[in-house]
Amino acid sequence: MSLLKKIFTAVRGGAREAGEAIVDANSIRILEQEIKDAEGHIAKAKQDLTSVMAKEMQANREIESLKKQIGEYEGYTMDALNKGDEALATEIAEKIASIEPELAMQEETKISFSAHADRLRDLVKKTERQLGEYKRQLTMVKTTDSVQKATSAISDNFTNSNSKMMSATESLERIKKKQRDFDDKLKAAEILDSENADTSLDAKMKQAGIGPKTSSANSVLDRIKAKKGA
């Protein structure tokens, strides 16, 4: 069963209470062991690959050298034939015939090393892919586990601090109220600022004798006297 499916089943099955593991510790251990094994296999395969590739190169060098020898002896055979020395030519040809099976053997060895190297490369690639998959699964499990542990730590902390658990809407209302209070304060400060500006302007105008006339006892008396006289 895939791990995602395991997590899904566990979540659905109600293993969601705080402290209850979504995936048991044993599965995590097995997965971690599988990762370690896969890493071991890759390291071993890479080591093998190095030595096989070295042997392949060795065989290649051997083949080159044997081919060169054969080429040289073929030249000598030709020389002997040109000189009419049939016996020597036969002797040299025998030498070539003795080298050729060795060449055939080396070529076979080389093919077998090449095939082995290919198999190892394939193995490394496959195991690396598998390792990636194990790691991805482990991440899923560990993340689920971490988040659950973090949530339970947060809940415990909340309980220990004796804070009253507020509902989401209560919390939001309080936050909005704080924002409103802040805005109101800002507005009040602005109004106060502008009022201060007004009074200082009035004072300046008064000092200069500009602006609305303020009524005095004398002016009121004058007004009443004027009415009486009318």
Next chain:
Amino acid sequence: MNIKNIAQALEGLDAESREGFDFEYQIIPGDEEVLQISLQGREEIPVYLTETDTQLLCIAYLWDESEVDPAGKTEMVEMMLDMNIPMPLSSFSRIGDKYAVFGALSLNSSIEDIAHEIVTLSDNALDAIDVMSEFLR
């Protein structure tokens, strides 16, 4: 960078990188250490930061199952699915019986990116509660 380093680095940021918010930090001990970040004025809904092997997770808890009005639950869950992509940098989730919004960051994220995620997540959490309060009791 562990949780403590992140807290220190966040503290060293200028106001612009914190998008005008003052952050307050608290480390919550436990099996998994968690950094609680309270944004000034939004202390009721903090952002929690936790580090796993492969990522940084920022989580804000929204409400728990008991607050959901059963009559609208399906619609609420569908709305969460619909909103997951449009909601910037965060997704809806549920941990145990708690609904949450979260954002996952690479372990190589810059401290400015982390700060941006925290503020965006906080904005998203408040918006989500505002928009979905009709589904809550």
